[in-house]
Structures are given as C-alpha cells and as structure tokens.
Amino acid sequence: MTFDAIVIGGGAAGLFCAAEAGRRGKRVLVIERNAQVGRKIIVSGGGRCNFTNRSVNAENFVSENPHFAKSALARYTSQDFVELVRKHQIAYYEKKLGQLFCRESSKQIVEMLIAECRDAKVRIVTGCSVERVERGTSFSVKTDQGTIESERLVVATGGLSFAKIGATDFGYQIARQFGLKIIETRPSLVPLVLSGESFRDLAGVSVDAIVSTDGKDVRENILFTHRGMSGPAILQISNYWDKSRPVLIDLLGGVEASGLLSENRNTSKRLDNFLAGYIPAKVADRLFGKSAQRLSDMSDAGIAAAARRLNHWELRFKDTEGYDKAEVTLGGVSTDELSSKTFESKKVPGLFFIGEVLDVTGWLGGYNFQWAWSSGYAAAQDI
Ligand SMILES: Cc1cc2nc3c(=O)[nH]c(=O)nc-3n(C[C@H](O)[C@H](O)[C@H](O)COP(=O)(O)OP(=O)(O)OC[C@H]3O[C@@H](n4cnc5c(N)ncnc54)[C@H](O)[C@@H]3O)c2cc1C
Structure with missing residues (x-):
C-alpha cells in the first residue's frame, strides 16, 4: 500500500x-x-x-x-x-x-x-x-x-x-x-534544585505565592521539595528561568509586608507566630523563628528586613530536576x-x-x- x-x-x-x-x-x-x-x-x-x-x-x-x-x-x-x-x-x-x-x-x-x-x-x-x-x-x-x-x-x-x-x-x-x-x-515545566541553603525540612509544604524571574511573574502555589522547589508556580517559572538569574518569591502573594508589619507594631506576638496567620506555620517558623522577637520589640531595620524576605525572598537555583x-x-x-x-x-x-x-x-x-x-x-x- x-x-x-x-x-x-x-x-x-x-x-x-x-x-x-x-x-x-x-x-x-x-x-x-x-x-x-x-x-x-x-x-x-x-x-x-x-x-x-x-x-x-x-x-x-x-x-x-x-x-x-x-x-x-x-x-x-x-x-x-x-x-x-x-x-x-x-x-x-x-x-x-x-x-x-x-x-x-x-x-x-x-x-x-x-x-x-x-x-x-x-x-x-x-x-x-x-x-x-x-x-x-x-x-x-x-x-x-x-x-x-x-x-x-x-x-x-x-x-x-x-x-x-x-x-x-x-x-x-x-x-x-x-x-x-x-x-x-x-x-522545562520542571522542579528546580536549590543552590546553597536547603529547605528539606519543609518538603511537602506549599504556599500560595507570586514567583518571578526575568520580568515574568506567576501567582500560584509553590511546593518545597527535598532538593528545592516545585508546584505550579515553580514549574511555570521554569519556562523563563536560567542559572544566571535569581528567582524572587513573594510569600504573601502581593500583600505589602512592610505595611502589614508596621500596622501591627504594637502586638505582643512574636514575628513567627504573627506570620503563621498569613503563611504556613512551618514556613513562618523555619524562615523567621530562629531570632524572632515580639513585633513590638522589633527595630525599624528588623521590620524592613523581615518585610524584604516576605515580599522579595531571593533564591538561587543551580539546576532543574532534568528531563525525567x-x-x-x-x-x-x-x-x-x-x-x-x-x-x-x-x-x-x-x-x-x-x-x-x-x-x-x-x-x-x-x-x-x-x-x-x-x-x-x-x-x-x-x-
Ligand atoms: C508527566 C507529563 C504530564 C503532562 N501533562 C500535560 C497536561 O496535562 N497538559 C498539557 O497540555 N501538556 C501536558 N504535558 C505535555 C504534553 O504531554 C506534550 O507537550 C505533548 O504530549 C506533546 O505532543 P507531541 O505529539 O508533540 O509528542 P508526544 O506526545 O511525546 O508524542 C511523540 C511520540 O513519538 C514517538 N516516537 C519518538 N521517536 C520515535 C521514532 N523514532 N519512531 C517512532 N515513534 C517515535 C514517541 O514514542 C511518542 O509516542 C505533560 C507531559 C508530561 C511528561
């Protein structure tokens, strides 16, 4: 035929x-x-x-x-x-x-x-x-x-x-x-592998976030993995990611952190406990727990640093998880x-x-x- x-x-x-x-x-x-x-x-x-x-x-x-x-x-x-x-x-x-x-x-x-x-x-x-x-x-x-x-x-x-x-x-x-x-x-559409600090202890935890690189941003879930991050927002951003560029994560999904923290300056809650109302408690504890003070005791510089990490958490990934x-x-x-x-x-x-x-x-x-x-x-x- x-x-x-x-x-x-x-x-x-x-x-x-x-x-x-x-x-x-x-x-x-x-x-x-x-x-x-x-x-x-x-x-x-x-x-x-x-x-x-x-x-x-x-x-x-x-x-x-x-x-x-x-x-x-x-x-x-x-x-x-x-x-x-x-x-x-x-x-x-x-x-x-x-x-x-x-x-x-x-x-x-x-x-x-x-x-x-x-x-x-x-x-x-x-x-x-x-x-x-x-x-x-x-x-x-x-x-x-x-x-x-x-x-x-x-x-x-x-x-x-x-x-x-x-x-x-x-x-x-x-x-x-x-x-x-x-x-x-x-x-592409692939999990990314972190360079530097690992967040293995958060594996399985997800956060609704805004992830950006190279002028592109995606609002969706991120998921911590054993070697780095996955979840729809990370998969999507991998289409635009390259090794030379950092990835920025807004853990509050667009809520302005410095305003939020400043407005609550008089609360006696520790920063990590306060943030557990906005992001998963495990993430709040891991990222902010170590040296957390009461919000009312925090300096302006301390508030600004915490706000930066919440809205502009800068991460470097060394690789993708590959074609598999x-x-x-x-x-x-x-x-x-x-x-x-x-x-x-x-x-x-x-x-x-x-x-x-x-x-x-x-x-x-x-x-x-x-x-x-x-x-x-x-x-x-x-x-
Ligand atoms: C786990 C996973 C989940 C996905 N989920 C989605 C989703 O939900 N939505 C979405 O839009 N996309 C999804 N995708 C992407 C989507 O599957 C692909 O983009 C799409 O299948 C591409 O279609 P294609 O026909 O070009 O290639 P394929 O579907 O990959 O087909 C190519 C075919 O060519 C055959 N072939 C290769 N070489 C030879 C050869 N030498 N001789 C004979 N045959 C050969 C292969 O066996 C294969 O069957 C997913 C991909 C994966 C891996």
Missing part, C-alpha cells in the same frame, strides 16, 4: 494531524515505537489530561519567535477541541485558571484520537521504530520492520522529557540531517525553518514538523496539548 503521508510519532500531535489529513482524503500512516499510542497523554494531568485551556493565545507560549504560533492557534482553537471532546461525550471540568481536564480518565482522549483516526481510515502501526530517513524523489523511511516510501513526511516525535515512555531525540536528528537549525533544548521530571522540552526545531501556516520546511519540501519537537513551548495549564492539536491541524490542511 502507498501513503500520501507518513507521520512519525503516535502522540498527541501525530494522531491529531493524521486524523485531520485522513478526513481530507489523504492516505496516512502513523508509525509509533511504543506498543501503545498516546502514552504521554495517558500519564498527563495526573491521569486526567489537561487537554486544553479556555483561553489560549500566543503569549502563553515561549519561542524565539513569539509570533509563530499565532496563525495555527487561530485556525484551530481550544473551543474547536472542546467541541470534539463534547462530540465524543467525554465529561470534562475546569479545575482552575481555565484548565480543562477529563472528569474520568485521560485514556478517553487517546480513545477519541484513535476513533478519529479509524473513521478517517488512518493506518496506525505500533511497536515500530523509525531508524533513518532518506530523501530521493520521495522520503524513504527505514524502520526496524522495513522501509516505506512517501512523498510527505510529518515529524511528530515530541520532546525529550520522560524518555521512559518513549521520548527520543529522533526529530532533532532529522532536522540536523536536513540542515535545519535547532534552538538549544532544555527541560520535566513535562516539556524548551527549544527544538527553529520556527525560522518552517512556514507558520503549513509547518512545512522551507528548505525541504514535503517535510513537516509539528508539536513539541518545535521551538514552541506552552505554559502549564493545557497549552502544550493545544499546541499539539493546533499545529497538527495546520499541517494536515497542507499534506
């Missing part, structure tokens, strides 16, 4: 693109190295897949070219995907901040994509790894089970995180082979190399890249899956 297009990778982007192209009458083959398609979808969102966000725009993504995502996000929106989820009668709910999750199981999203592929007569081969690609008059795709030819090749091999469920660097290898630029990759704990990969195939409309390579006609393999990384909150759907849809219109 011959195919109009071969899609390498049966993850979110690959399956969605294949179903869309199949619906448009193309004969499409998806090749997936895992025994099962969509494994990352299954583990996502704690097993409930945060499949999109109610409000998605290009500002929710990190890329060398912040405009690249606009066209694809406008052509296939989060509302379009929600309609598909509804059509398949998958119950969902908004957890917070527009984040839409399956009510029952992320497996339903995989089943939905497989059903869409089936209806569109897409052929899916699992347990088959693509090892090499050559280009003559068409693409020759060498797998561990033989060679298949196709005029169009869609690379949907994802990023590097969670290698244990199938992630490979194969997409970057293909890009390099054809002379396409790659923006340096690194783990990262939800996504920052960087990837440069968007300069592709048409933002079709996702086809400008240098190599017939070669497409979609999904996380590209240098487009979403925030925490369903944006990365929306990128898989939107980029997959855009490419499918052209293949």
